[in-house]
Amino acid sequence: MNLSYLFKNLPIRYKILCVFSVTFVVIMGLSSLTIYSIVKQNVEKNIETMLENATAAMVNNVRTAASVSIRNYLRATAEKNLEIVTHLYQRQADGSLTLEQAQKQAADIMLAQKIGTHGYICILDGTGRVVRHPKKLLEGLDISDHAFVQEMVAQKKGYIEYDWQNPDDDFPQPKALYLEYFAPWDWMITVSSYRKKFSELMEISDFEKSIQGQRFGKTGYACVLDAENNLIIPPAHQHANIFSNPEHADRFFKTISEQKDGIHTVSWPEKSGNFAGKNRIFFNHIPEYQWTVASAIHMDDFFSPLTTIKNFIMIVGLTSLLVFIPITFFLGATITEPLRNLMDRLNEDIDTGKGFSNRMVIPHSLDEVGQISFYYNSFMEKLETYSRDLKAQIAERRQVQEALQESEERYRSVMEAAPDPIIVYDMEGHVTYFNPAFTRVFGYTLEDSLGKKMDHFVPEEQWKQAMEGIQAILEGLVLPRTETTRKARDGRLIEVTLRGSVYRDKNGNPLGTVITHRDVSQVKQLEKAIMEIGEKERQKIGNDLHDDLCPHLIGVEGLSKVLKTRVEKTAPDAARSVENITRLIQEAIKKTRLLARGLCPVYFKHGLLSSLQELATNTKTVHQVTCALLYHEKIPAGNDMVNSNIYHIAQEAVQNAIRHGGADHIVIEMAYRNMSFSLAVKDNGTGFAPSGESSGMGLRIMNYRTKLMGGSLDIESSDTGTCVTLKLPVSALHFPENRTRLHKPQKHGMGIQQ
Numbered sequence: 001m002n003l004s005y006l007f008k009n010l011p012i013r014y015k016i017l018c019v020f021s022v023t024f025v026v027i028m029g030l031s032s033l034t035i036y037s038i039v040k041q042n043v044e045k046n047i048e049t050m051l052e053n054a055t056a057a058m059v060n061n062v063r064t065a066a067s068v069s070i071r072n073y074l075r076a077t078a079e080k081n082l083e084i085v086t087h088l089y090q091r092q093a094d095g096s097l098t099l100e101q102a103q104k105q106a107a108d109i110m111l112a113q114k115i116g117t118h119g120y121i122c123i124l125d126g127t128g129r130v131v132r133h134p135k136k137l138l139e140g141l142d143i144s145d146h147a148f149v150q151e152m153v154a155q156k157k158g159y160i161e162y163d164w165q166n167p168d169d170d171f172p173q174p175k176a177l178y179l180e181y182f183a184p185w186d187w188m189i190t191v192s193s194y195r196k197k198f199s200e201l202m203e204i205s206d207f208e209k210s211i212q213g214q215r216f217g218k219t220g221y222a223c224v225l226d227a228e229n230n231l232i233i234p235p236a237h238q239h240a241n242i243f244s245n246p247e248h249a250d251r252f253f254k255t256i257s258e259q260k261d262g263i264h265t266v267s268w269p270e271k272s273g274n275f276a277g278k279n280r281i282f283f284n285h286i287p288e289y290q291w292t293v294a295s296a297i298h299m300d301d302f303f304s305p306l307t308t309i310k311n312f313i314m315i316v317g318l319t320s321l322l323v324f325i326p327i328t329f330f331l332g333a334t335i336t337e338p339l340r341n342l343m344d345r346l347n348e349d350i351d352t353g354k355g356f357s358n359r360m361v362i363p364h365s366l367d368e369v370g371q372i373s374f375y376y377n378s379f380m381e382k383l384e385t386y387s388r389d390l391k392a393q394i395a396e397r398r399q400v401q402e403a404l405q406e407s408e409e410r411y412r413s414v415m416e417a418a419p420d421p422i423i424v425y426d427m428e429g430h431v432t433y434f435n436p437a438f439t440r441v442f443g444y445t446l447e448d449s450l451g452k453k454m455d456h457f458v459p460e461e462q463w464k465q466a467m468e469g470i471q472a473i474l475e476g477l478v479l480p481r482t483e484t485t486r487k488a489r490d491g492r493l494i495e496v497t498l499r500g501s502v503y504r505d506k507n508g509n510p511l512g513t514v515i516t517h518r519d520v521s522q523v524k525q526l527e528k529a530i531m532e533i534g535e536k537e538r539q540k541i542g543n544d545l546h547d548d549l550c551p552h553l554i555g556v557e558g559l560s561k562v563l564k565t566r567v568e569k570t571a572p573d574a575a576r577s578v579e580n581i582t583r584l585i586q587e588a589i590k591k592t593r594l595l596a597r598g599l600c601p602v603y604f605k606h607g608l609l610s611s612l613q614e615l616a617t618n619t620k621t622v623h624q625v626t627c628a629l630l631y632h633e634k635i636p637a638g639n640d641m642v643n644s645n646i647y648h649i650a651q652e653a654v655q656n657a658i659r660h661g662g663a664d665h666i667v668i669e670m671a672y673r674n675m676s677f678s679l680a681v682k683d684n685g686t687g688f689a690p691s692g693e694s695s696g697m698g699l700r701i702m703n704y705r706t707k708l709m710g711g712s713l714d715i716e717s718s719d720t721g722t723c724v725t726l727k728l729p730v731s732a733l734h735f736p737e738n739r740t741r742l743h744k745p746q747k748h749g750m751g752i753q754q
Helices: 003-008 012-093 099-111 147-155 195-200 208-212 246-259 300-346 368-417 436-442 460-474 521-567 572-599 608-623 640-659 697-709
Strands: 120-125 130-132 158-164 173-182 187-194 221-225 231-233 262-269 275-286 291-298 422-426 431-434 479-487 493-504 510-519 626-631 665-673 676-683 712-718 721-729 746-748 751-753
Touching (some): 012 099, 012 158, 012 173, 012 208, 012 221, 012 262, 012 275, 012 291, 012 300, 099 120, 147 158, 147 187, 173 195, 187 195, 208 221, 246 262, 246 275, 300 368, 422 436, 436 510, 460 479, 460 493, 521 572, 608 626, 608 640, 608 665, 640 676, 640 697, 697 712, 697 721
Parallel strands (some): 626 665
Antiparallel strands (some): 120 130, 120 187, 173 187, 221 231, 221 291, 262 275, 275 291, 422 510, 479 493, 493 510, 665 676, 676 721, 712 721
16 A cells, blocks of 8 residues: 555645645745755855965965065075175285185085075176186076176176076076175175075074964864975964864875865864764965965864754744644534545435435535535526436437437448348448358458457458558549459358448448458459350461461462463463462462461461561561560460460550550560560550540450459559559469360368369
8 A cells, every 4th residue: 555545545634734724834944944054055155265365365474574584594604605705805814825825615505504504605796707606617607698697787686586407407497596796706695595495494483373363263273284295384272173184184185186276175083983074275385485375264163053953943944833733623623524524425415306406505604615515506496407418318318229229220231131242341441340242252250350450351462452552542443343362261252243332321421441352352353254166266377378378279279370371372462361360379378378377376376586676677677666576585375365364464565655656666575474474565665544535445345354363464654654563373374275165163161162
């Protein structure tokens, strides 16, 4: 049992309570979460801004203090060495030392001094030439072309920052120097150091107290670390700083080593394992000193207002929820009590004979529930009226139903008595009914076919014709008498004629189709028999003309020639008359032979191939049209009936190409492969529409001959030519001569085997 089922079956007052409670909790939760998130984001943003500003200020303080400390250190060193030079100069003046001795001692004292690990003291003259240098190779070198040297020559005293690249350095490095000038010897005393080594020269105590004096809230603190993460200036506040815990200090050291600048949050548990809090740390890198200045604060200093807000929201939410519960029950009761009264009225028994009018209720208010009571009373009045009308309609419909049932019985008896098979489809092509004649002819039962499609009922080669007929019927046309074949349940192909139309409802909307089939197998067999008898009679007449009349005329021709020889000398005029008689007899012989060949062309040419060759030759001779016969395989002999029909189809196609298409090139092509025979007549004429007005008697006879042989005829025509293709199964070529003999039908089951 799921929650939706439980909720659906709850009383209305509990549903209202659940809906109100859930809605209130969701609204309060979303509102509280939104307020809490906004306040938290603002607090965090303020903390980060404050830490960022404090850290930036400390970076500036450190830079300023360090710069002042370095400058003071360099200045003090330069001034001290100037005093040494001045002292030695006085000893030279009073004769204690020579000039060379005084200068040598002064230079040795200055060069012996180290300014940190990499700083040194150098002496230049007033023009910028090196007088003494820790590197002897540079002494005597004129370096006045450097900008900082030119500034030294111009100032003679003061603090200068510049970039210098030693021969073994890859790029210039920042340096700083302090300059003092001793005019009697024309010496410029320079005390210099690389800026990255300034940390060695600083006095941390000069600015340590100012950094440690920074405060942010109760637990905020500041510190400075060098490149090895050593605390140069440790935080004075040790209560909550991360350096009191080595594990978290190492994590912070790793972060600043990777990021150099940024913000980092460190959290750690107390010794008991409970969560103690978080420190938010903002740090900036000072590259010239390789120092990192960090500002940190404990998050609880700023998030304590959030705890107050959270507690206040929870108290307000619980209080409001407790107030909503009795209010909801009261509202539910004002709705459910009148509804319960209505339900009691509805449950009253109506079989007492009082009807629906005794169920009226008295409304006690004008609200929606009172309006429901009013509508309920109106509904009961209408229901009373409808009840009376319904009883009258039931009696009337019972009479109509009996009449309709009688009509359906009459319709069904007519359909079942029909001798021709009738099948009824709906608009989707599913069977809704067929009569007993359909079962008797085709073997299908209504129980097995009802609600199904009869795709298996139509042979594959008839699908195109069937789809065209269905489309015509669906367009509202009446399907004319159409000859085709259908497949019985036992696999037999039965030749039938179809007629079909759409049946509609009372509004004229189509409901389905009714197709009537008529078995014409016996008629087709009679037609084939008559056709074969006609062919045989033509062959007999042709044989008589060829074998009887022609020899007789040839004998008369011989006698005429003998008579001419005898009267030539005695009666020249009679000889000329005999010669004319002989010529007329020869023409009669020729016409008799042509007539015999026309009546039985295949028989006289000993087969189909020979007859088609003569057709191609005569076409070229008589009509001056190029006509070629092509065949790629050995063509079977076949029987005379089939050969004659094939020949006449080819002959009609050739004549249509010349007479209607105006063709000047015709190809007759035969093929015998894959257990089938095909004959194609192709031309380059202007073409015609096979289904249009040009479908004359010739095309009808061609189709008729094709159906007699059990084949198919396909005609494709365009403005570039026409192709007539005849296809026959191999079995049609070898059909025995006595195929058309009629046998009395024998009944097998519910169909007829012929």
